[in-house]
Amino acid sequence: MTVPKFKKFNIEAYKPGKSKIQKLKKIIKLSANESALGMSPKALKIISNKKLKLEKYPDGKSELLRKEISKKYKCNKDKVICGAGSDEVIQMICQLFLNPKDEVVLPKYSFLMYRIYANIVGAKVVFAKETNYKISVAEIIKKVTTRTKIVFLANPNNPTGTYLTKKELLELRKKLNKNILLVVDDAYAEYMKNKDYKSGLDLFRNKENVFILRTFSKIFGLASLRVGWGYGSKKIINALNIIRPPFNVNQLAQMAAVESLKDSKFIEKSIKHNLIFAKKIKSFLEEYQIGSNDISANFLLLDFKRSRYSAKFFYEGLKKKGIILRATEDGYHIKNKLRLTIGSKNENLAFMNAAKTILG
Ligand SMILES: Cc1ncc(COP(=O)(O)O)c(C=O)c1O
Structure with missing residues (x-):
């Protein structure tokens, strides 16, 4: 049987951290x-409720969740978009901004989904070297060309565990051309107690050319429910909402995320x-x-x-x-x-x- 030709990607598929060992039941x-x-426990209680009505579609706009996020993080609800994990928000950002031949600069040892989604939409991924497994502002700047559209980084970075200080992150934004979008992935921000650290959200909440990623998969413990969010200018958020799948965050995820935000x-x-x-x-x-x-x-x-x-x-x-x-x-x-x-x-x-x- 023949099928229409599909696209072939020269991409190493994402391999998640393993969760099974052959023949072992308890791992x-x-x-x-x-x-x-x-x-x-508050989140667990709400999703364990037997009277949940799951036959209806969820709120496509995640209104209540965005409201609670804006209260908790003192930010503007209209600048928040929720996704099925921050993963989906990374994907949408790549779809929205990148054309074939556009370039994306990433630290070599960065979260793998940035390169995967950028590649899928045909962008060229350019890697910047780390110094001693730490992101280097100078190396990122060296890799910027007139075609660079986005610089992605996670702070602290996965998998290296190193981080850019507040000063270094501000320096990066300052040295990058204004028309390049800096995406700061704050996935692990809540864990950070280091005095010289400031999250992307804290530093850049009013910057039009910075986009922030956040997730409920890490400290909030909702990895399996798939819920995360992005924060950016209203212009970017409105455009993302046009390409966002209509009911992208399921009802259980929205409810659990709302409850977990209340449990400081x-x-x-x-x-x-x-x-x-x-x-x-x-x-x-x-x-x-x-x-x-x-x-x-x-x-x-x-x-x-x-x-x-x-x-x-x-x-x-x-x-x-x-x-x-x-x-x-x-x-x-x-x-x-x-x-x-x-x-x-x-x-x-x-x-x-x-x-x-x-x-x-
Ligand atoms: C830096 C970073 N960003 C994003 C994610 C993905 O998170 P989510 O579960 O919200 O898609 C991870 C997951 O490991 C991560 O390490």
Whole structure:
């Protein structure tokens, strides 16, 4: 049977952090930077309600959610767009701005979906080198040409865990040509307690040429429900709303996101938990000459340069014990490192126990 010719993309498909190990029923997944403490009990309560009416379409405009977002983050509701994960917002931004031959500048070790969506719409992806696994403003500027339309970056960055300081981020915006859109992905912003850090939203909420990405998949613990949002000028948001699928954020996701925004205590608890265990695990691994980035988000990029063991050996050893980390050679092409998500107390203890056995 013949089918019409479809497009072929020269793209490495996204490989998510693994979540299964053959033959093992119980696994500990520390490979996808999900929330250690799950979702707020308030959010869980609302989506566990048996009387939910799911036969009707959800509110396509996510009105209530956008209102709650604007209250919580002191920003303008009309400059918010919600998506099925921030992932969908990245996709829409690429669809809206990029024509074939336009260029997008990305840090080499950046979140993979920027390059994937940019490639799909035919744009040319240009990589800027990092310095010591940290985004370099100078290297980004070097890669800018008259064809550059967008610079994407996550701050803090996944998978490196490093971040640009407030000063560096402001410097980047200043040095970039005014007509280039800077997209700052704040996916892990809530975890950040570092004094020299400021989120993209805090720095640029009134800048027409900056677009901010936020997600409920990380600290809010709603990864499976798929809900995130973008923040930009009214002009951009109105244009995005024309290409947005009509009912892109499902009703459960909207309800859970609204409730989780109201539970500040739970967020505070998650931040504390993350800091305590990130510190513990970082110094524990140091004893085995496994280095990592300065603490930032809810993950660490482990470096085996000084270790007697390779990242692969450690990864396989943990896998045998049912613990999955993110192999950074897949997709990111980072050698001899692994990305570890900070888990729940039990998961972290299990990880450290297993590590002790593997590393001797
Ligand atoms: C930097 C960054 N941005 C965006 C996302 C995607 O988030 P979402 O689940 O909202 O699509 C991730 C997920 O890992 C991420 O690390």
